[in-house]
Amino acid sequence: MIDHANNSWVLLSSALIMFMTVPALALFYGGLVKKKNILSLMMQSFVCLIVVSLLWVIVGYSLAFSPSELIPGVLGDFRWAFLGGIGSNDPSPYVVSDPNGPVAHLSFVIFQAMFAVITPAVISGAFAERMKFSAFLAFTVIWLFVVYVPLAHMAWSTNGVFAKAGLMDFAGGTVVEINSGFSALAGALMLGQRKNLRAIPPHNLTYTLTGAAMLWFGWFGFNAGSGLASDGLASSAFVMTNTAAAVAGLAWAGMDWLLQKKPTILGAASGAIAGLVVITPAAGFVALPGALILGLAAGMLCYVAVVFVKYALGYDDSLDAFGVHGVAGVLGTLGTGLFAAPFVTAPFGMNGGAGFSGLFYGNPASWGVQAQATLVSVVWAFGMSFAIFALLKATIGIRVSEKDEAIGLDITQHNEKAYTLIE
Amino acid sequence: MKLIIAIVQPYRLEEVKQSLYSADIQLMTVSEVLGHGRQGGATEVYRGNRESGNLLRKIRLEIAVNDDYVERTISAIVKGAKTGELGDGKIFVYNLEECVRIRTEERGHVAIG
Numbered sequence: 001m002i003d004h005a006n007n008s009w010v011l012l013s014s015a016l017i018m019f020m021t022v023p024a025l026a027l028f029y030g031g032l033v034k035k036k037n038i039l040s041l042m043m044q045s046f047v048c049l050i051v052v053s054l055l056w057v058i059v060g061y062s063l064a065f066s067p068s069e070l071i072p073g074v075l076g077d078f079r080w081a082f083l084g085g086i087g088s089n090d091p092s093p094y095v096v097s098d099p100n101g102p103v104a105h106l107s108f109v110i111f112q113a114m115f116a117v118i119t120p121a122v123i124s125g126a127f128a129e130r131m132k133f134s135a136f137l138a139f140t141v142i143w144l145f146v147v148y149v150p151l152a153h154m155a156w157s158t159n160g161v162f163a164k165a166g167l168m169d170f171a172g173g174t175v176v177e178i179n180s181g182f183s184a185l186a187g188a189l190m191l192g193q194r195k196n197l198r199a200i201p202p203h204n205l206t207y208t209l210t211g212a213a214m215l216w217f218g219w220f221g222f223n224a225g226s227g228l229a230s231d232g233l234a235s236s237a238f239v240m241t242n243t244a245a246a247v248a249g250l251a252w253a254g255m256d257w258l259l260q261k262k263p264t265i266l267g268a269a270s271g272a273i274a275g276l277v278v279i280t281p282a283a284g285f286v287a288l289p290g291a292l293i294l295g296l297a298a299g300m301l302c303y304v305a306v307v308f309v310k311y312a313l314g315y316d317d318s319l320d321a322f323g324v325h326g327v328a329g330v331l332g333t334l335g336t337g338l339f340a341a342p343f344v345t346a347p348f349g350m351n352g353g354a355g356f357s358g359l360f361y362g363n364p365a366s367w368g369v370q371a372q373a374t375l376v377s378v379v380w381a382f383g384m385s386f387a388i389f390a391l392l393k394a395t396i397g398i399r400v401s402e403k404d405e406a407i408g409l410d411i412t413q414h415n416e417k418a419y420t421l422i423e
Numbered sequence: 424m425k426l427i428i429a430i431v432q433p434y435r436l437e438e439v440k441q442s443l444y445s446a447d448i449q450l451m452t453v454s455e456v457l458g459h460g461r462q463g464g465a466t467e468v469y470r471g472n473r474e475s476g477n478l479l480r481k482i483r484l485e486i487a488v489n490d491d492y493v494e495r496t497i498s499a500i501v502k503g504a505k506t507g508e509l510g511d512g513k514i515f516v517y518n519l520e521e522c523v524r525i526r527t528e529e530r531g532h533v534a535i536g
Contacts (some may be wrong), residue, residue: 037435196437406434421457421480 001091003101008230010103010111013225017114021049021216023119028211028269029125034162036408037129038418043123044136045353049117051137051166055144056113059254063145064152065112067093069124070365071270073161073171074150085107093158097284097348098229111225115172117149119180123385125319126184127191127398130405133413135398135405139187144423145382147183151175153379158314162373168366169342170357171226173281173333174377181326186385191398193316195405196398205265212269219276223283237283241276244295251299259307267303274302277328282336285356290339298328330374337370424519424535425493429484430458431504431512436482439503446499448492450536452485463510481512487522489535 008096014076022361026042033041052060059081081085091102103111120140124131152175154160155167162174169175194200202208224238235368252271255265257263286294306323317323338358356406357363392398399405411417429437443451457478458481488496499513505511524534 403434406437408434421455422478 009230013221018222026212031207040409125321177329184321244279248299249293337367442503
């Protein structure tokens, strides 16, 4: 019953997505902060892997994906708590492009776990270098259940509101990208600016580039694995993912060259990430023209958001979690409603054999669904995160003291040093 | 001419710099060093082992000044670096034999500022 070929690809994809959190994101973010704070960033990523992995198998997966529900359309129930009722040889109830070749249910569980792991890790970029570790931990746990699980349920669960409306979100434009981006914005606003905020240079761009390359590598699992099959749709998603990353990297580096006189490695890497974000909801739905245009748009739009808008509006989104994930997430989710090409998904019998079409391929209705889901995700992620931060700020406090911020988080939050000077 | 060497806490560097700029002292060399005073360094924990007597990170500033600027430099550094706690640092004043501005090959008092 379980299709071994599909299953092996989804398991590999799960490992690739885990790799995106640690070490990829840890390195990408770590290199961007001052050297006295690198461990705190890495710890935040690592702790997401540890804590969310556990919460997911205990109760998170069930609440996100069970068809029976506590809140119709929004939240599942506890039927699969502690993975009860999920046998080792049970096929996954969730299929995408290959309904006759399901993966193992447990494969789907762990595949989705890795999505839930990386999303809060991305958010940590917004409040880098000034958040208390205890508050971060508390935020992650509360946020997982209040923000992530409902959004995942709405977008992907059998009876989820968006899923039933026909939302096209291949790998998480709403659940992961818009979610992390707008939760991050709430965090940046609630935490306030870093002290002595001038252009703080990244302490190690070699880590950042290495991390970005590893993110690109892992993203193949993130996107191409989301069809839950090792078929042609996975291949198509893989190609579109690579293309969008490449053209977005080119666009951002190009704008750097044009506007700042030199193409920077940070620009090329950030652009590539923006391209990967924008193609996330679109990967299995669009064809090459869509991938190229979305990637180009993401590279340029996120550049503007990060280089101009952020400083104009004055919020300190330290590592551009909102500027890249939030902005490109919205662009990609809406863009999928424009560029979804039916001939990509029709060969797999999807959407009743007709394939999924966007506005440019004759289906204006789908754009409306994309827009609604985008709006709900933005409001839910931002609003609930803002509330959680406010609650924590009023109770345990979320920001480190001024002195601790100046000394550095590695020493003050973790009593550890990343680098020694002489020996 | 004097060479002033100050050892200060790294997390006070910004305040020290701003304080020096306000006192019209713009030239300095900054390096990262290790050291400790009589407390013998802080205690740190690595995988459950307690280590003491670690050399701690400090910042070292070197500022060459004319004699009439010595007191204001010392005041500026103290203003920026002093917290009243252990580890605030020390300032040493050396006699400076000669000073040369490489670009113009000027020497002496005019080369300092």
